[in-house]
Amino acid sequence: MKLDPVKMQLLKTIADLEAVPEGAYNVRDNGTLAGRNTTAHIDIVSKTDKPGIDIIVREGTKNERVDIPVLLTQTGLKDLVYNDFYIADGADVLIVAGCGIHNDGGELSQHDGVHTFHVGKNAHVKYVEKHYGEGEGTGERVLNPTTVIEIDEGGSLEMDTVQIKGVDSTYRKTSAVLAKDAKLLITEKIMTHGRQTATTDFYVKLGGDGSSAHVISRSVAKGQSHQQFLLSVDGDAACYGHTECDAIVLEGGTVSAVPKVNANNVDARLIHEAAIGKIAGDQLDKLMTLGLSEAEAEEMIINGFLK
Amino acid sequence: MLQLQHVSFAVNTDEGVKRIIDDVSLDLSERFVAFTGPNGGGKSTLAKLIMGLYRPTEGRIFLDGQDITDMSVTERAKAGICYGFQQPVRFKGITVHDLLNVAAGRTMTVAEACDCLAEVGLCARQYVNREIDANLSGGELKRIEIATVMARSATLTVFDEPEAGIDLWSFSNLISVFEDMYAKIKGTMLIISHQERILNIADRVVVLAAGKVERDGTKEEVLPSLLTATYCDRLKRV
Ligand SMILES: Nc1ncnc2c1ncn2[C@@H]1O[C@H](COP(=O)(O)OP(=O)(O)O)[C@@H](O)[C@H]1O
Numbered sequence: 001m002k003l004d005p006v007k008m009q010l011l012k013t014i015a016d017l018e019a020v021p022e023g024a025y026n027v028r029d030n031g032t033l034a035g036r037n038t039t040a041h042i043d044i045v046s047k048t049d050k051p052g053i054d055i056i057v058r059e060g061t062k063n064e065r066v067d068i069p070v071l072l073t074q075t076g077l078k079d080l081v082y083n084d085f086y087i088a089d090g091a092d093v094l095i096v097a098g099c100g101i102h103n104d105g106g107e108l109s110q111h112d113g114v115h116t117f118h119v120g121k122n123a124h125v126k127y128v129e130k131h132y133g134e135g136e137g138t139g140e141r142v143l144n145p146t147t148v149i150e151i152d153e154g155g156s157l158e159m160d161t162v163q164i165k166g167v168d169s170t171y172r173k174t175s176a177v178l179a180k181d182a183k184l185l186i187t188e189k190i191m192t193h194g195r196q197t198a199t200t201d202f203y204v205k206l207g208g209d210g211s212s213a214h215v216i217s218r219s220v221a222k223g224q225s226h227q228q229f230l231l232s233v234d235g236d237a238a239c240y241g242h243t244e245c246d247a248i249v250l251e252g253g254t255v256s257a258v259p260k261v262n263a264n265n266v267d268a269r270l271i272h273e274a275a276i277g278k279i280a281g282d283q284l285d286k287l288m289t290l291g292l293s294e295a296e297a298e299e300m301i302i303n304g305f306l307k
Numbered sequence: 308m309l310q311l312q313h314v315s316f317a318v319n320t321d322e323g324v325k326r327i328i329d330d331v332s333l334d335l336s337e338r339f340v341a342f343t344g345p346n347g348g349g350k351s352t353l354a355k356l357i358m359g360l361y362r363p364t365e366g367r368i369f370l371d372g373q374d375i376t377d378m379s380v381t382e383r384a385k386a387g388i389c390y391g392f393q394q395p396v397r398f399k400g401i402t403v404h405d406l407l408n409v410a411a412g413r414t415m416t417v418a419e420a421c422d423c424l425a426e427v428g429l430c431a432r433q434y435v436n437r438e439i440d441a442n443l444s445g446g447e448l449k450r451i452e453i454a455t456v457m458a459r460s461a462t463l464t465v466f467d468e469p470e471a472g473i474d475l476w477s478f479s480n481l482i483s484v485f486e487d488m489y490a491k492i493k494g495t496m497l498i499i500s501h502q503e504r505i506l507n508i509a510d511r512v513v514v515l516a517a518g519k520v521e522r523d524g525t526k527e528e529v530l531p532s533l534l535t536a537t538y539c540d541r542l543k544r545v
């Protein structure tokens with residue numbers, strides 16, 4: 001697999017990869033396959049009916065990592081892809097996805113990824129996803145990730161999703177259905193600036209007794225950007241659901257959080273917390289008494305908040 | 308050497324203009340000056356005026372002869388002033404080590420950061436990578452605040468009720484922290500306190516009440532009268 005320096009840099013930003021990964025991987029570059037590797041436990045197969053891949057994680061997988069980065073450097077390209085993950089009962093795997101767009105041109109570059117996870121009984125998945133945009137062009141950079149999660153009895157999925165920079169518009173839709181004793185932990189970090197918009201739309205169905213979900217979103221809206229946080233939880237069993245939206249607004253940034261929390265079972269316990277506001281004045285004051293300028297203090301507070 | 312010349316701080320309230328600090332003039336060059344007095348007397352406000360967090364509505368402030376009245380907080384920090392808050396601030400995602408680095412103006416090694424924390428009686432390994440967030444107790448936060456101020460090695464250090472929220476057992480250690488600092492510091496340390504044992508190590512004690520200097524002198528001169536004063540219940544003996 002050969003990638004030019006711009007793409008290697010994107011790969012480093014979204015997946016922390018300095019070179020071709022060791023284990024299973026599939027690199028999608030401007031809508032085509034740039035490289036793939038499979039292992040004894042993990043198979044990757046191209047779909048025949050639509051763009052995308054099936055990632056099959058077999059029984060007995062432990063401590064393995066799969067990288068499936070997407071790179072987009074061609075202005076005007078609209079890429080749509082369907083990736084399905086089949087995680088066998090009891091398997092344990094780290095999946096690193098992410099999309100980097102470098103748009104130097106004047107036309108819109110867009111990647112819409114639909115990721116569907118079938119997590120088997122007592123399987124554990126850690127799913128890390130980073131979205132990033134850059135480039136000198138006036139063309140918009142648009143990313144619309146959709147994540148569909150089904151977790152079978154006793155299974156768990158931990159999802160870390162990050163969008164730090166350069167994405168002009170995003171609609172991030174995540175839905176999950178949990179069976180008995182299944183667990184879901186989602187941590188989302190978003191920063192928007194300029195005239196960017198970001199919508200996050202979470203739906204969690206706690207269908208089985210003993211199931212639990214924590215959805216934590218931390219975000220910063222700068223410039224004239226706008227973020228919307230839609231959240232809906234159905235507690236259909238003896239379950240526990242906790243959602244948290246914590247946002248800093250700066251300059252002319254705006255954030256709205258719209259929670260909908262439904263306890264459909266008398267034993268469902270659901271909590272929603274939202275805190276939106278500017279940086280606390282005493283935080284800036286404290287860092288300035290230690291010698292930072294106001295701008296440096298602000299940067300340190302935001303970097304910590306999104307860490 | 309810090310000079311306050313006719314410093315006042317007035318705010319508009321529903322009942323009209325209130326002078327929280329009312330024409331205070333002081334020359335402070337001793338190594339260790341304690342400020343005490345009743346709650347609401349204006350001690351924290353005076354500390355914030357010195358740090359630049361508030362600007363005086365009248366009067367001038369000089370540091371080593373230089374007029375700093377119009378300097379920003381950042382400029383004053385760089386000129387050698389540091390202030391340990393009465394109510395320390397919490398930060399999501401910023402660790403104790405991060406804050407110590409900022410205070411020291413350089414990246415400290417883990418061992419150096421641990422030394423700073425050990426000095427204020429914190430078992431360092433457990434704390435150095437902790438976030439300064441809601442998971443820390445008030446007493447832990449207060450000790451971390453003292454450690455960061457010490458890491459700054461300022462020429463003028465102001466501590467605002469460092470004993471607040473710290474339990475009795477660690478309080479004795481805290482006194483030795485300040486005794487050690489007294490031996491080490493090159494500049495001036497101002498401590499706002501209600502604790503007799505802290506006032507006892509001061510070279511000079513200033514009593515601030517209703518925004519004015521009510522008494523000012525050596526501890527021998529000031530302390531006896533304090534213990535019989537109307538707010539003696541506020542002066543704590545440990
Ligand atoms: N910015 C402000 N605006 C209005 N009132 C204030 C302000 N800061 C302090 N005060 C009032 O000034 C008085 C002195 O407060 P403070 O300096 O905190 O006293 P101390 O530290 O001696 O207890 C109090 O009555 C307090 O409520």
Ligand SMILES: [Mg+2]
Nearest residue numbers: 350351352393
């Ligand atoms: Mg006070």
